[in-house]
Amino acid sequence: MPDLPTVVTTIADLRAAVAAARAAGRVIGLVPTMGALHEGHAELVRAAARVSGFVVVSVFVNPTQFGPAEDFAKYPRTLDADRAICGAAGAHLVFAPPVEEVYPPGAVTFVEVPKLDASLCGPSRPGHFRGVCTVVLKLFNMALPDVAVFGQKDAQQARIIRQMVRDLNVPVDVRIEPTVREADGLAMSSRNRYLSPADRALASGIYRALRAVRDRALAGEWDVARLESALRADLVAIPGARIDYASIVDDDTLQPIARLDRPALAAVAVFLGTTRLIDNVTIP
Amino acid sequence: MPDLPTVVTTIADLRAAVAAARAAGRVIGLVPTMGALHEGHAELVRAAARVSGFVVVSVFVNPTQFGPAEDFAKYPRTLDADRAICGAAGAHLVFAPPVEEVYPPGAVTFVEVPKLDASLCGPSRPGHFRGVCTVVLKLFNMALPDVAVFGQKDAQQARIIRQMVRDLNVPVDVRIEPTVREADGLAMSSRNRYLSPADRALASGIYRALRAVRDRALAGEWDVARLESALRADLVAIPGARIDYASIVDDDTLQPIARLDRPALAAVAVFLGTTRLIDNVTIP
Numbered sequence A, B: 001m002p003d004l005p006t007v008v009t010t011i012a013d014l015r016a017a018v019a020a021a022r023a024a025g026r027v028i029g030l031v032p033t034m035g036a037l038h039e040g041h042a043e044l045v046r047a048a049a050r051v052s053g054f055v056v057v058s059v060f061v062n063p064t065q066f067g068p069a070e071d072f073a074k075y076p077r078t079l080d081a082d083r084a085i086c087g088a089a090g091a092h093l094v095f096a097p098p099v100e101e102v103y104p105p106g107a108v109t110f111v112e113v114p115k116l117d118a119s120l121c122g123p124s125r126p127g128h129f130r131g132v133c134t135v136v137l138k139l140f141n142m143a144l145p146d147v148a149v150f151g152q153k154d155a156q157q158a159r160i161i162r163q164m165v166r167d168l169n170v171p172v173d174v175r176i177e178p179t180v181r182e183a184d185g186l187a188m189s190s191r192n193r194y195l196s197p198a199d200r201a202l203a204s205g206i207y208r209a210l211r212a213v214r215d216r217a218l219a220g221e222w223d224v225a226r227l228e229s230a231l232r233a234d235l236v237a238i239p240g241a242r243i244d245y246a247s248i249v250d251d252d253t254l255q256p257i258a259r260l261d262r263p264a265l266a267a268v269a270v271f272l273g274t275t276r277l278i279d280n281v282t283i284p
Helices: A011-023 A039-051 A079-089 A128-143 A155-167 A190-194 A197-202 A204-218 A224-236 B011-023 B039-051 B079-089 B128-143 B152-167 B190-194 B197-202 B204-218 B224-236
Strands: A006-008 A028-033 A054-059 A093-095 A110-112 A147-151 A173-177 A241-250 A264-272 A275-283 B006-008 B028-033 B054-059 B093-095 B110-112 B147-151 B173-177 B241-250 B264-272 B275-283
Touching: A006 A011, A011 A028, A011 A054, A011 A093, A011 A128, A028 A039, A028 A128, A039 A054, A039 A079, A039 A147, A039 A173, A054 A079, A054 A128, A079 A093, A093 A128, A110 A128, A128 A155, A147 A155, A155 A173, A155 A264, A190 A275, A197 A204, A204 A224, A204 A241, A204 A264, A204 A275, A224 A241, A224 A264, B006 B011, B011 B028, B011 B054, B011 B093, B011 B128, B028 B039, B028 B128, B039 B054, B039 B079, B039 B147, B039 B173, B054 B079, B054 B128, B079 B093, B093 B128, B110 B128, B128 B152, B147 B152, B152 B173, B152 B264, B152 B275, B190 B275, B197 B204, B204 B224, B204 B241, B204 B264, B204 B275, B224 B241, B224 B264
Parallel strands: A006 A093, A028 A054, A028 A147, A054 A093, A147 A173, B006 B093, B028 B054, B028 B147, B054 B093, B147 B173
Antiparallel strands: A110 B110, A241 A264, A264 A275, B241 B264, B264 B275
């Protein structure tokens, strides 16, 4: 039974713990999360532990990345369970600040990565990636990690954070880890717990549709319009599913492409009931 | 005769020099400039040298803070003279990167500090402070200083950078140094060299007008509308002067105020010929 990691709630305590670890010669790893941790997060923590000697997991439900009609208030908060998962996966410190520690009164500054936020989740979640970039840069500046680990499940987020880090010369090595899936293929997500049992069973159809479109592409279909049609057809065949988007884009720029003449990303957002699920596969 | 500081032009060389200085236990100071250095900049370098053991001066004419009709192309570039001034004032390293080192192709990310950029220079220089914030954050991430020094002459810039640093948790101690003036009171500026001899002689009227309004306020006039009228009257009395703005604002928020019931900033931008000069005084 591993020790439970220490939980700190202030930036000062976080910085003191990180400074002590760095003074002891340890590489600092950061895994930013919104809590409600699952095996996907545990993999990110293990990945961070492989390349750093002191792993910080931040657990912060970031209000600025939720739209007014989104699930900020009801987003699951499970700190005790999160702490146990962090400990088992090899984390050394959990940073779980209250909102006012991260956003004191009067804060107005934000970071924006235009173009990359214009496709996929961007149009249906205005302000989301601005909120993500701002809080991630803040967490980087609070924890001062050498390495930070994110998941490919949030492919657009990962791509945008990489771009921000490059454009702003942030001295952090950003690593993206593969999506972790349930036995039936559903991408692990904190929001899966919102699903009714019936919808949970149907949700595996999302990844089946993504695999099917990748197989079609690898079999020689390079026309993106035809591939997207097939993807949408497979998704709407899931009873009760409502497509937010189902797109195949340039894996680097996230811009629309007409033919698969470069590495691509097939990415979808699908509502099952009121729960919005996202998933993606890369097409090499 | 002090040694001339080393000039580096790449981020890698900058980081290596800073890392070596830090490993030797030295505090790192940064003075971000656009070059064309004068005694005002020299004071910033001396201020940095008083609180740090390794002073970096960046010399970079930042294209993203110039508007399309502004003086980016003709902004003075005087690196040899700048280097001598840096050495005499106690700098250890000059970072003078080419534009493509700072903005490689494809860079899109920016930092914005709304509200504070809505007054004074903001309306007449759209995008200016976005460019300033973005490049300053980049320079901070490149040089990783402990302390950075800016001048009060650019009061709005100083206020915005302080806000950005606070809001984004940037681990840099920002210090603001008083404006350095010529014998006749004109605030030192790289743009003063654009002035014709006649306009140069008239330019001292700007600071006289600012001192007069401060004196009026200290003598008991607290009505901001009346103070601004007097300030404008003094400025338009300068032959050929064209006022861009002449405002008295809250020294903290830079928002308009009706009465001097809190610390205020009297700030002006005035064209003499085609040269735009800014200056300010605080009213305690």
